[in-house]
Amino acid sequence: MSTFQPGRRGLLALAAVLALSPAAYAQDIPRQDPGKCQGQPEIRPLQPLQVVTQKGRASFQVEYADSERERQYGMMCRRTMAPDRGMLFDFHKPQHLAFWMRNTLIPLDILYIRADGTVLSIVRNARPLDETPLPSNGPARAVLEIPGGRAAQLGILPGDKVVHRIFAGG
Numbered sequence: 001m002s003t004f005q006p007g008r009r010g011l012l013a014l015a016a017v018l019a020l021s022p023a024a025y026a027q028d029i030p031r032q033d034p035g036k037c038q039g040q041p042e043i044r045p046l047q048p049l050q051v052v053t054q055k056g057r058a059s060f061q062v063e064y065a066d067s068e069r070e071r072q073y074g075m076m077c078r079r080t081m082a083p084d085r086g087m088l089f090d091f092h093k094p095q096h097l098a099f100w101m102r103n104t105l106i107p108l109d110i111l112y113i114r115a116d117g118t119v120l121s122i123v124r125n126a127r128p129l130d131e132t133p134l135p136s137n138g139p140a141r142a143v144l145e146i147p148g149g150r151a152a153q154l155g156i157l158p159g160d161k162v163v164h165r166i167f168a169g170g
Contacts, residue, residue, distance in 0.1 A: 029072055032103050035127065039077030039103065047090060049144070050163040051111075051119070055155040061082065062164075068092040075145055076103040086146040088167055094139035099123070100131045107148025111116065111156065112136035117167030119160045122151050142166065145151060 032038065043063035051058045061084060065071045071089050092095065094115045101108070110123040123130070123134045125148040136143075144162060162169045 003082060004024065007095060029076070029102065032077065034103075034105055037077035037103055037105060039075070040073040043087070046085075047088070047164065048151060049086065051144075051154065051156050052161040053155045053157065054160075057156040057163075058068040058156065060086045060144075061090045062086040062090050062144070064090065066092070074099075074104070075106070075108060076116060077105060079105055081108075081147045083150060086144055088166075089143040089145075090144070091141055091155070094141045096138070097140050098128055098133040099126070099143060100133055101126050101128055104128055107143045107158075109148055109151040110134060111144040111146070111151065112138070112140040112142060113142040113162050113167075114139070115141040115167075117159050117162045117164070117170060119156065119162060121158055122156065125149060125152055 001078070011052065032067055043065060046061040049062045050059045051060070051097050063086070065074060065087055066089075071080055071091070097112060104126075105128050107128055109126045110126055112120040114120050121137045126134055132159050142162075150156075162170075
């Protein structure tokens with residue numbers, strides 16, 4: 001998954017972001033042949049993260065993407081993801097975000113997370129290789145990507161709490 005969040009080009013209102021082509025924000029990341037796709041290596045060390053739901057706690061080991069390059073490449077070209085794995089994208093400040101699935105070969109659930117660790121919104125089973133912008137629908141500090149379908153399996157809903165060191169109390 002990659003983001004076309006404005007990054008170094010400055011913050012734009014969500015309407016302006018969605019009005020622009022995602023390609024404007026990933027000119028340095030071309031589309032790749034899915035059979036030959038090459039992304040970034042796994043970001044180590046993995047970090048513990050939990051999502052607290054009405055059904056209980058779901059535990060994950062996540063890659064932590066906090067540099068612009070790590071966030072741009074995200075889960076691109078990965079062919080598998082274990083059910084207890086994920087990637088946490090930290091944008092450090094709340095902002096309107098939108099992700100897309102350029103060069104992403106597996107379905108993902110995308111959880112947009114407020115600065116306090118509350119799940120703002122969820123995109124379920126984002127389609128591989130689809131470049132349609134998937135907006136956060138409000139300001140989010142972070143994004144958690146997990147295997148497609150896991151949020152439903154675990155009962156994760158907007159309003160649930162994400163526990164990780166970047167959120168207060170994490």
